[in-house]
Amino acid sequence: MWRHSATLSFSSRLFYSSTNPNYFHYASAFSHFTPNGVVEPALSPYNRRFYSSSATPSPSPSPDSVIKLGLLADRSETFRPLTAKARDAIQLARHYGRCYWELSKARLSLLVVATSGTGYVLGSGGAVDLMGLCCTCAGTMMVAASANSLNQVFEIKNDAKMKRTRLRPLPSGRITVPHAVTWASTVGLAGTALLTSEANALAAGLAASNLILYAFVYTPLKQIHPVNTWVGAVVGAIPPLLGWAAASGQISLNSLILPAALYFWQIPHFMALAYLCRDDYAAGGYRMFSLADASGQRTAAVAFRNCLYLIPLGFIAYDWGLASGWFCVESSAITLAITAAAFSFYRDRTTQKARKMFYASLLYLPVFMTGLLFHRLTDDQECVADTSDSTFELSSSQDTAISLDDDQKKRRDFTAGSQARPPVAYASVAPFPFLPVPSYVGP
Template sequence: MQSLGHLLLDLLALLCWHARLLQANMLAAGLAASNLVLYAFVYTPLKQVHPVNTWVGAVVGAIPPLLGWAAASGQISLNGLILPAALYFWQIPHFMALAYLCRDDYAAGGYRMFSLADASGRRTAAVAFRNCLYLIPLGFIAYDWGVASGWFCVESSVITLAISAAAFSFYRDRTTQKARRMFHASLLYLPVFMSGLLFHRLSDNPQCLAENPNRIIELPSFPEAVTESEEDDQKKKVRYVTAVPQRRAPVAYASIAPFPFLPVPSYVDQ
């Protein structure tokens, strides 16, 4: 009976997931399916096979915001890679701190973490510090690409230097206390980074729209079923949108649906 209950719950979850995908697009559906496969059949088995599981897990953790971007806009732009990049590089020092603090527990559980082959912790700390440094350019990239204002550069640099300082301190003095301090710094970094990206996002910038028409990564288009509500008779009908080439503005300035890190949508077909 318990197995039957689990099966029914799985079927219900799949039906709900499929229903939601019908309201998005094939690109978002593909990202969701690939992330599910990557997590369940690559990342999870790798935990007991090879330390590279941490980097694979970082990819898994970076895909969800990209999925949301694709669901809102139907495409992937370079602007949409800023938050996934932050999530990817942030996860490395975050989990390196955990791998060092819980290395005995990981060893007892049979998990092959990077810290298990690094008795001194030197390489673990070096990897954490290096990936903290990779976070520094993201604020400037967000400003250069017109996603956020100059204030975000300042805030992003400050919080990135703070987590980098904690990682460097751990590198110089590889103790449980320093590792825990780096872990706490990583917990503060992500909400502060995302809040700054939200509060300092830029509104529509026509000049940037005209100067940067090629920031969209071209991907295959698919016919989509689009449901529309009729105001007169409240009936719904389905029409199929043919995949035709069309010019779209960068997603950061013009999207189909609101997204926490985007300005008010102002999408206009040309």
């Protein structure tokens, strides 16, 4: 009797499997064949022990459960194409995301963002607007990504000849030129619009001018004349000025300290890189300063000279009230370190010395910016210093006035009341900061 019912159950499954070819694919997870050809349900170890000890076998699945399994199989078949499409979409997004990352030279763009953010904090005074800082950094990142992408569009053939650049998205064919131009134009316009709406027109103008200077002046000059290095240094000096302008809405004398540091820092940094990659630049067709200097003496001399220009910047930042005296000490120490590396390269022009100077330049910039942020003087601290100075001047003037007679005192008070003038700041004599402060002499 049991054998007859099991045979009927097996025949019913065969009948249903003829109408649904996916039945055995999904039913195999729930059943197995016995040596006698009867399909039995798959058992867990616990149930298997129970089944072997019992005399009555477990019943076979009902036709309703078989129908349910068939419906699940049909539904899974309909979801398979959707899963494949989702997988393709994810792979496509990863591909273009990687291409955009390389087109933007993301690490270089992040360095530009860091300098812009430092300029924003320095130009904010006492209180820093975090939302404005984030918008300024985002806009700077988009404009820098656009400039770097356009740079690679114009240098496809040159990059294809160089070992370190031939695997970039455009030379390797991973992305087309129209796609790269569309990407660069979109992020460039978006970044400029963000700076215009969230910062001010001055910051947006500096960003747009820097994009034009990098993509349409510096890039073609690389194949024409070695002066491209100095033009590129100007491009690198603008982002901190952009950040300062975004925070304060103007460009003041103190705002030029960090751009000056970036300008003079870029020369030894790039001279070391150009010396290390001379063969690569020659293969790519770039007119770098190091290619016309076989001995490397002029290249090392230019790097050493610009390191010397960095030495007084710490004192100027302290003297103009941008940072405390501790920054003057720290800046002098780190500048002397990079100067010593440049002098070592000047004396012994080898690849090892050039690489040492290159690493020293990589260390200099983050330490300089971090120290400037840590030791910066806010508006409140400057006001306290000014108040103490004015209090000292007031007390000394009172002591002097006591020694005068009444007539002279009255005449002095009358003159001071009619011709009173505000005190002149030391920085107001710029661009001649080493001249004495002008003093007003009454009649």
